[in-house]
Amino acid sequence: MKIQEPKDITYKKIAWTISNFSSLKTNTAHISEDFIIGGYAWNIQLYKGIQDGKYLVIILHVADVSSLPQGWSIYAVCTFTMVNQVYNERSEKRDIKDKFNNSCHWSFLYYVELTRLQDPSNGYILNDKCIVEVELSKVSPIGTRALVPKDDATAEFKDLGLIEKELVPLLEEACLWHPSLMDCKQKKSRKFVEWAFTALGRVLQFLKNKKWKDMNEKACKELQHLWEELEMSRLDLRWLEPLVKSALNMRGYAEKVEKVNMLKQDLRVLETKMNKIKEKLASTEQSIEMTRRELVNAEDDFEEKDLEENIRYRQP
Template identity: 30%
Template sequence: MIADSFRAYLWDRTTHFKLTLINQVDGNKSVVKESQQIFNGRYRSCGWPFLNLNDFLDSQQGYLVNDTCIIEAYICVSHVALNTNIQNENLKNIVATNGSTSGKQEIESSDESERHSSTTCESSQRGNNVQGSDFTLRDILDFEKLREEEKTYVPLLVKVCTLHPSLIRSQNKKPDLSKVWAFISLGKVLLFLNTTKARDMNEDACNQLRILWDDLNKLSSGFDLTWLEPHIHNALGVKVQLEGSSKMKTLQNSVVAMDIKKERLIKELTATEAEFKVASKKLIEARKGFTEMDFNVALDYAMFK
């Protein structure tokens, strides 16, 4: 960067910036810090304290929800202003020290770039309409006016819009009401996917997701939802998996019950075999010295035979 080639007193930058720590529960409690400062090599700023760390870590306060915080940053940087007290001869010496002609071209290019940046910044401040890459989700949805249920969509929408910027760009020229409906419909689908457990995907849940998905496709004219379709199909396919899993669990329980019964029968058989051996030995001992008689004959005959 050309500023790094200059000594600390040769450059400065005038910046206007605003940092916002979004309260995801109550937008009115979002913490905003805004300032305008001149930075150079001799000056460093450590920023400001936003709020107490304990309040930030407390999810009920709304600043850190599901291990996610949202910070908006708006920064406007003016052109690089060289110190007018430095003589042109000194600048030439610096250019020569840092690479002769190529260094001079780099300085001129940097100055031109910074002037263009300054012009862009000033014109964007004067304009009331947000255009192009400056278009943000907050320009579409007034977070403070959302209903409580709709406010729960915001962190999810911010996340997917960060991953898929085309979602916002595609709505740039749409009517305001159409934009709101589109993102609210998207938020409903995202919330469903984010809060519904796989085990709860029964027939009713599948029908609800189909309705939300159909509404989103009807209201989200311009959205490229190819990234979301696989997640919808997977969610709807969970019902089949649940049914298969339930059948598998039933069979598994049956096998376990049979195995327990088998083990019990084996133990009973082992005990019966042991009893059989004992009884057999007793029978053999009892037969020794025992004379059998015919119990069908008359007693007198049996006695004197």
């Protein structure tokens, strides 16, 4: 494939509208038209109903791989957007940096639970259509033996691949306590392992940086999204799931705290009123007792007699 176009370009966006979404076959690749960026042909592939019909997966794919020279390798930087057609500000964006070659000529762009995507109130599917956008900001050949250029933000982690540096300490601790995680690299490609451990690191980072009081509706949605993506990795996550579920159950924590504080304040007001009533009652009881004693004393001061007792009807 000979394309007369510069190998490196800046910001070229492709929008793909998928019509009749509800009629798409499950576990089948639905492929966009090819488009050329950076001198290479690409397409976007969508798989509906992955993992027992639960998820939608979208990948970026190098098209017509057979026409590329032996040993080809490309480094690409792109931004993926799942367009929200109702609330544009809620469109979901992801930045991806990846290496493509003959052994792995695709990259994960998006994973989402179908029930969430197809919920009309979320705005991602409108009139049975969804829209995705891919914007490649860098496409460059890196040679047959070159590695993806390292930057200050990434580091090699346990021969698993390039991982964001800030995630590495969290992953090291996780692997120390759960060594079964390392089994992943024996069963999957390097690209998949990099993605899986990055997804794990992001969930761990979220849990580390958030407090219970931070778990509002927005935070819960963010964690739910990160967790759904991580579940796709099929790592052994039984040790992590209870903590994630517990955090998700804290939805509306701030509102619950406010309600508790209001109830405490109401209780203090009622207790104050009750104490005043008790004081008044005690005073009334004391008055009753004093009056009772005065009555007894008053009754002791005279002897009741019939008035007619002193009336004489007959002369002696």
